[in-house]
Amino acid sequence: MPSRHLTVWPPVLWLIFQSRYQDAMKRLRTPLFWRRLPLARQLLLAVNSFLLIMVSGFLVVDHRLRVRREVGQTRIALAEEAKTLYESAVAVEGENTDAVQKLVDSVCARMNSDESPGHHIALQWGGELLQAKSHGRSSPEMFDAMMAAAHGHVDAEPMAEAMVVGAFQGPAGQVLVSEQRSNILAVAREALIRQMIAVFLAGSLAAFLVNLVLRKIVTKPIRRLVTSLQSVGDGNLESRVDVHSCRELTYLGEQFNDMASKLDAAERDRRVHMTKARAIQQNLRPSSDAIPGLNIAALFKPADDVGGDYYDVIRLNDDSTLLCIADVCGHGVPAAMAATLLKAFVAEAAKQSHHPAEILTRVNQQYYEYVILGYFATMVLVRVDMAEKQLVYANAGHELPFVQCDQEPVQRLDHSDLILGVEADTTYEECCRPICSGTKLVLVSDGVTEAFNPDDEQFGTERVSDTIARAIGEHASDLVVRFDSALEAFRDGRQAFDDTTLVVAELMKEEGRSSEAAG
Numbered sequence: 001m002p003s004r005h006l007t008v009w010p011p012v013l014w015l016i017f018q019s020r021y022q023d024a025m026k027r028l029r030t031p032l033f034w035r036r037l038p039l040a041r042q043l044l045l046a047v048n049s050f051l052l053i054m055v056s057g058f059l060v061v062d063h064r065l066r067v068r069r070e071v072g073q074t075r076i077a078l079a080e081e082a083k084t085l086y087e088s089a090v091a092v093e094g095e096n097t098d099a100v101q102k103l104v105d106s107v108c109a110r111m112n113s114d115e116s117p118g119h120h121i122a123l124q125w126g127g128e129l130l131q132a133k134s135h136g137r138s139s140p141e142m143f144d145a146m147m148a149a150a151h152g153h154v155d156a157e158p159m160a161e162a163m164v165v166g167a168f169q170g171p172a173g174q175v176l177v178s179e180q181r182s183n184i185l186a187v188a189r190e191a192l193i194r195q196m197i198a199v200f201l202a203g204s205l206a207a208f209l210v211n212l213v214l215r216k217i218v219t220k221p222i223r224r225l226v227t228s229l230q231s232v233g234d235g236n237l238e239s240r241v242d243v244h245s246c247r248e249l250t251y252l253g254e255q256f257n258d259m260a261s262k263l264d265a266a267e268r269d270r271r272v273h274m275t276k277a278r279a280i281q282q283n284l285r286p287s288s289d290a291i292p293g294l295n296i297a298a299l300f301k302p303a304d305d306v307g308g309d310y311y312d313v314i315r316l317n318d319d320s321t322l323l324c325i326a327d328v329c330g331h332g333v334p335a336a337m338a339a340t341l342l343k344a345f346v347a348e349a350a351k352q353s354h355h356p357a358e359i360l361t362r363v364n365q366q367y368y369e370y371v372i373l374g375y376f377a378t379m380v381l382v383r384v385d386m387a388e389k390q391l392v393y394a395n396a397g398h399e400l401p402f403v404q405c406d407q408e409p410v411q412r413l414d415h416s417d418l419i420l421g422v423e424a425d426t427t428y429e430e431c432c433r434p435i436c437s438g439t440k441l442v443l444v445s446d447g448v449t450e451a452f453n454p455d456d457e458q459f460g461t462e463r464v465s466d467t468i469a470r471a472i473g474e475h476a477s478d479l480v481v482r483f484d485s486a487l488e489a490f491r492d493g494r495q496a497f498d499d500t501t502l503v504v505a506e507l508m509k510e511e512g513r514s515s516e517a518a519g
Contacts, residue, residue: 043214048207055199063192070184071164078166082175086168089125089175101130108132122146125173146176217245225249225256237264274305274333281306281336284343286313291321293386295506297476299484300499301447307499308335308377309445310342316354319387323505325443326379326420327398331499338375342367342420346381356381356394357430360417364396368424377420380443382413384435384505391441394430396420399449399461402442402468405435410465437509440479442468447498451487454494459487476504 034042085107092099104121109132120137123130131138145159150167163178221243231239237260243253285300296313308328316322326342328335342363349362360381367377378398382391393401397419400412415431435441444464451459467486471479483502 038219043218044207044211047210048203051203051206055203059192059195059199062195063188066191067185067188070188071181074164074179074184075166078164078177078179079168080166082166082168082177085121085123085177086170086172086175089123090170090172097126097128097130100125104130104132108135120146120178122176122178123173124176143176146178149178150176218249221245221249221253225253228256228260232260232263237267277306277333277336278302281340284310284340286311291315293508294321294384295476295508296323297480297504299480299502301496301501302331302336302499303447303496304332304499306333306336307331307501308339309447309499309501310339311443311501311503312343312346313503314347314350316350316383318354318385320354320383320385321505322350322354322356322359323382323384323441323443323503324379325398325445325501325503326377327445327447327499327501328377329375334375338367338371338377341370342377342379346379354383355430356383356392357428360394360396360428361426364420364426364428365424367420368422371421373421376422378446379420380413382441382443382505384441384507386507389435391433391435392430393433394428396428399444399446402444402461402464403433403435404440404442404468404472406438407472410468412461435507437507439507440468440471440476441505441507442479443503443505445499445501447496447500448483448487448502450498451491451496451500452494453490453492459490463490476506479504479506 037045085104088103088107089100092103100123104123108119108121120135120142121132122143129140129143131143141159145163146165149161149163149165162181164181164184165176165178167177168175224241224243228239228241239260240257241253243249281302285298291313298311300307300309300311302309308331310324310326310328312322312324314322314324324346326339328338328342345363345366346359349359352362353359360379363379371377378396380393380395380398380401382393382401384391391403391413393413393415395401395413395416397416400414400416402410403413404410413431413433415429417428418426442464449459449461449464453459463486467483468479471482474482480502487500
């Protein structure tokens with residue numbers, strides 16, 4: 001048991017350490033404001049911050065050394081002055097110390113208070129304590145403080161910390177000369193300020209020069225790269241960049257140019273293939289051969305090079321006409337391939353039956369078998385039986401067709417079942433509706449009803465009905481042109497996001513003239 005515990009603990013401790021380390025790294029993530037700065041400014045701030053820290057540390061250390069050096073030099077100078085005073089005092093000493101006192105007062109009085117503030121002289125001479133009286137600093141406390149400072153006992157006297165004392169002792173006595181420490185600190189402070197000004201000016205000049213160098217070597221080349229990347233992102237694959245500021249950016253520019261060249265070649269190749277695919281899809285549209293008694297026109301605009309919408313017009317063996325419109329989920333190449341399969345399935349099923357429900361059931365079985373899951377499709381089949389004057393239709397979840405009998409209001413063929421590709425055993429039902437001469441049948445995809453304007457408003461089924469109602473007396477081709485103009489005006493420059501497909505079938509009046517079908 002103990003050995004088993006020892007085997008388990010190291011991995012557990014490692015997991016705990018790894019978790020804590022990741023948490024710490026998340027907390028140390030670079031601040032957002034720093035990530036938003038340009039690279040040149042980041043480098044400038046980083047370098048200058050490091051230099052500022054280093055120079056600040058140097059100035060602090062240099063200031064302290066300067067103060068210590070000035071204090072030492074002042075103490076030596078005061079000691080020399082004390083020695084000179086000692087020799088002068090020995091020379092003028094008489095039977096009493098009055099001559100020495102006069103000497104001290106005379107020397108101290110000649111000192112310029114502006115040049116040497118706090119200057120004071122004290123002597124321990126002939127058993128007496130003598131101090132200069134000219135500056136009014138003479139006191140027992142002053143003498144004690146000078147003695148403490150001279151012998152290094154500054155903790156014993158508070159006043160001793162504020163002065164620097166030079167001393168000389170001989171057989172005749174001891175001479176003490178003091179000066180305020182604030183004078184030394186002021187001199188050192190002035191030197192520090194001069195150094196800081198010089199460093200600031202030098203740093204500003206260096207920062208300006210570094211900024212110019214970074215701008216030339218880093219900022220401008222990177223901006224050129226970014227501009228070229230944006231141009232490529234906008235579709236201009238011929239964009240190239242010329243960067244030779246440094247080895248790394250030169251390499252990056254060369255790689256970018258190589259990438260853009262490959263993308264340009266791939267795009268040209270794709271365009272060639274998509275042009276061929278579009279031509280193939282256009283060739284799959286039904287022919288424009290005239291159908292007796294029926295005038296047909298269509299509008300087909302894929303949102304991409306190729307679309308997922310499909311429509312067809314098929315003459316059945318009983319002389320009726322089958323109209324078909326379908327919409328595969330999505331658009332582009334995958335949807336176009338699925339739509340091509342639907343065309344083949346419908347054409348094959350129409351050879352075996354002329355009932356829309358049976359055709360739709362067969363198409364769904366094959367579509368479910370061959371198309372991958374997710375590419376569902378909607379479809380509506382309408383058989384126009386001109387002999388019986390009726391419409392027979394079946395709907396697999398598609399937009400309900402619009403029908404208008406001569407002058408009557410626009411109505412919908414309102415029956416619909418499950419969309420294609422969901423269940424293989426779906427059985428579809430069909431409905432019948434009588435029609436009259438002059439009837440217009442309009443089949444649309446959701447690219448028509450769900451067209452959007454710049455205000456995100458949909459075209460909708462009501463506008464479809466209104467457009468049909470305003471076209472009473474117009475031919476099928478005229479109605480298609482009216483729809484095209486109405487959709488363009490409604491979108492108001494907004495690009496279509498889905499394929500636009502519309503089929504109009506007009507049952508010609510018996511007394512009317514023959515019309516050519518427009519495909």
